[in-house]
Amino acid sequence: MSHTATPLHLLPKGARATIVDIASHSHFGELDAQVTLRLKELGFLPGAVLQVIGFGLFGADPVAVRINGTKFGLRRSEAAKIITTVHPA
Amino acid sequence: MSQSLLxxxxxxxxxxxxTALFNSLTGARAKVANYAGVTVEKRLGSLSGLGRPAELIDLPGTYSLYVASPDEQVARRVILGEMAGEAAPDVLVAVVDATNIKLGLRLVLELQALGLPMILALxxxxxxxxxxxxxxxxxxxxxxGMPVVETVAVRKNGVADLQSAMAECAANAAxxxxxxxxxxxxxxxxALYARIDQLLATSVSAPSQAPAWQDRLDALVMHPVLGLALLATIxxxxxxxxxxWAAPVMDGIDAVMAWLGESxxxxxxxxxxxxxxxxxxxxxxxxxxVFLPQIIILFAFILALEDSGYLPRAAFLLDRLMRGVGLSGRSFIPMLSSFACAVPGIMSTRSIADPKERLVTILTAPLMTCSARLPVYAVVIGAFVPQQSVWGVFNLQGLTLFALYIAGIASAxxxxxxxxxREAASQGFPLLLELPNYRWPNAYHFVLGLKERASIFLRRVGTIILALSIVLWFLATFPHAPADATLPAIEYSFAGMLGKLMQPLFAPxxxxxxxxxxxxxxxxxxxVAVSALATVYAVGGEAALGGALLRDWSLPVALAYLAWFVYAPQCLSTIAVVRRETNSLRATVIFTGYLFALAYFAALLVRQMAALWA
Known part of the structure; x- marks a missing residue:
């Protein structure tokens, strides 16, 4: 069983993964803490299981995921904050 | 116990x-108003059967009291009683989607810390x-530690338990x-989520998986290529x-009006x-x-798309595309609402967290063709574009209308x-878009929404449009033509004078x-441009007006008039709402100026090109 940490935006469609961390990301500058908090409020917490369900047309952006039975659309930059370990297929 | 309003x-x-719950609880007694000082619609309805006078306020949806986009701030301010002239509510009815209970309970626990009496509606x-x-x-x-009731808002008896819980609350609450x-x-x-997990472990058993058809539908709707094709088709x-579809009913209204005029x-x-x-x-x-049927059909589509859960998916599909011009998927919903009316469209930009993106959305949303332009387009297209079919399926008039919509979108x-x-496009602000479950739009809720929109339109007809019609008639009638007049009477009237005063500016x-x-x-x-034209040409009925225009205008000029209406900020309410929402005189002046300039330039260009081509 591999436990390599992979950011969400690099996961393939259909992948299931467990969140291990919400990392900081320079993209959001001083808003980064706010974005982290909002992600957590929406249920993106370490330990939660998510599944990648689809991508947008251009550059696989945004990415759609399901978590706690709810679907969300996230940009690659937001998804990059979410560090996961992939479940074996 | 006091009998004051609860x-x-x-x-x-x-x-x-x-909102469906709100409709079921208040029925047709609801009224739409604005919060004092800010332009966010508040829906208020009186509640009966609680043993004392009570009213219900519907708030914008919110995920959190702490991290807030502008529309969530409104919800927070109402809950805390920070709105001008309004105290905090007496009782909170927290609504949680029972199929999405975890996310909802988080807000409930946050609300509970406020110490207000609460009822939880699943x-x-x-x-x-x-x-x-x-x-x-x-x-x-x-x-x-609060009453919990299951509700099915879309069903008639689905809220009875909630009503009795509210009545019980009304007996005790001050x-x-x-x-x-x-x-x-x-x-x-x-820690909050850990507490929720504990709660759920003891009281909820859930294979929390959406039905398979939802996922299959999403595979199509959110498909990068098929999804966009579907969106274009819709x-x-x-x-x-x-x-x-509106044509037969419109002909009917037209005939009734003509009959009324004759009688x-x-x-x-x-x-x-x-x-x-x-x-x-x-x-x-x-x-x-006469344009009521078209406006009802337009709102029917928008309401059904809103209710079905489709709109956030469209925003998802278009996010990357809209980022190309510095907007985001979040701008899509305000833009789409602006097809009905730019005023609620501009108000709904409050869900955009990035202030710069929000400003650009406000400044461009009125380029979306609103329902008030429809009458103008309809009359001019009806008169000048032949009723013929193209490729067997579309008709040329419908396609022309579509082209006008596209012109607005492309310009925006x-x-x-x-x-x-000059700036990096919309960087730094998250999208974080919830893609809700699909739902069949509910008939009762849908009809109530349409009725609300229709009555807003009819109220406009009965007030501002009626008043303007009277003023216009007065301007077009007085002063009377002299006895030895050689020209039509209107040329001697105030309206004639005013029009001639303006005409040199618009001669090009x-x-x-x-x-x-x-x-x-x-x-x-x-x-009102339509009724104004009817008044100055002294004709009644859409068909008669079309005939008068066809005799008096050339095709290039008619097209130039359409182009003018695509751009011109011909709407004081929109200008006022831009002023209020941007809180900037400069932005408002830029908004008005750039759109009038574009309108003038576009009309000029269209006229020249159409004249060359013809």
Missing amino acids: RFALVGNPNCGK NLADAARSRGITIDTAMLSQQL SRSGQLALPERAEAVE LLLMFQAVFA AGALLPDGILHDFVVDGLIAGVGGVL ALVAWVMRR LGFNWQMCIALIPAMAARE
């Missing part, structure tokens, strides 16, 4: 069925049951005044329907009163009233791109003075 507020996540209880989710409401109620303080966040999000169908004309003796009633009142109001994209080209566009005069009242409401 105020309930509905609070919950976006898409948890709050909405969409039927959908939850059919997915095999069972909720032990007694247990949940005991653990949370109405209050003043503000609440937002307590410091008592615990970290992690929009094309919508515009086609507005033109094709009234026959009853009244010739003279000033006769002219006032026939040419002023009936022709003016009838000229706008271009303007947004120009405004934002080919507008005659009748067209100029119609632009003035159109500043108050674009659709």
Whole structure:
């Protein structure tokens, strides 16, 4: 069983993964803490299981995921904050 | 116990069925108003059967009291009683989507810290049951320390339990005044969720998986290529329907109006009163009233798309594309609402967190073709574009209308791109878009929404449009032509003078003075341009007006007039709402100036090109 940490935006469609961390990301500058908090409020917490369900047309952006039975659309930059370990297929 | 008014507020996540619940609880007694000082619609309804006077407030959906986009701030300010002249509500009715209970409970726990009496409504209880989710409401109620009831807002008897819980609450709760303080966040999000997991473990058993058809539908709707094709088809169908399906009813209204004009004309003796009633009142109001079916069809599409859960998916699909011009998927919903009316469209930009993106969205949303432009387009297209079919399926008139919509959309994209080209496009603000479960739009809720929109339109017809019709008739009638007049009487009137005064400015566009005069009242409401034209040409009924235009205007000029209306900010309410929402005089002046300049330039260009081509 591999436990390599992979950011969400690099996961393939259909992948299931467990969140291990919400990392900081320079993209959001001083808003980064706010974005982290909002992600957590929406249920993106370490330990939660998510599944990648689809991508947008251009550059696989945004990415759609399901978590706690709810679907969300996230940009690659937001998804990059979410560090996961992939479940074996 | 005092019999003072008890105020309930509905609070919950976006898409948890709050509005349907609101409709079921208040029925047709609801009224739409604005919050004092800010332009966010508040829906208020009186509640009966609670043993004392009570009202219900519907709030914008919110995920959190702490991290807030502008619309969530409104919800927070109402809950805390920070709105001017309004105390905090007396009782909170927290609404949680029973199929999405975890996310909803988080807000409930946050709200509970405020210390207000609360009732928890587990909405969409039927959908939850059919997915095999069972909720032990007694247990949940005991653990949370508040009444918990299951509701099915879309069904008639689905809210009876909630009503009795509210009645019980009404017997004990006191109405209050003043503000609440937002307590410091008592615990970290992690701890909050841990508590929720405990709650759920004891009172909910759930295979929390959406039904398979939802996922299959998403595979199509959110498919990068097929999804976009579907979106284009839906929009094309919508515009086609507005033109094709509305026609029979419009002809009917037109005929009734013509009959009314004739009957009234026959009853009244010739003279000033006769002219006032026939040419002023009936022709003016009838000229706008005839567009009610088109507006109803347009709103029917928008309401159904809103209710079904489709719109956030469209925003998802378009996010990357819209980022190309410095906007985001979040701008899509305000843009789409602006097809109905830019005023609510601009208000809904409050869900955009990035202030710069929000400003650009406000400045460009009015380029979306609103329903008030429809009457103007419809009359001109009806008169000048032949009723012929193209490729067997579309008709040329519908396609022309579609082209006008596209012109507005393309221009908005271009303007947004120009405004934002100097900065990195929309970086730094998250999208974080919830993609709610699909739902069948509910008939009762849908009809109520349509009725609300129709009555807003009819109220406009009965007030501002009626008043303007009277003023216009007056301007077009006085002073009377001299006895030895050689020209039509209107040329001697105030309207004639005013139009001729403006006409040199618009001469390069080919507008005659009748067209100029119609632009003035159109500043108050674009659709009045139609009744103004009917008044200056002294004809009643859409068909008769079309005939008059066809005789008097050339095709290039008619097209230039359409181009003018695509761009011109001919709407004082929109300008006022831009001023209020941007809170900047400079932005408002730029908004008005750039759109008038674009309108002038576009009309000039269209006229020249059409003249060359013809």
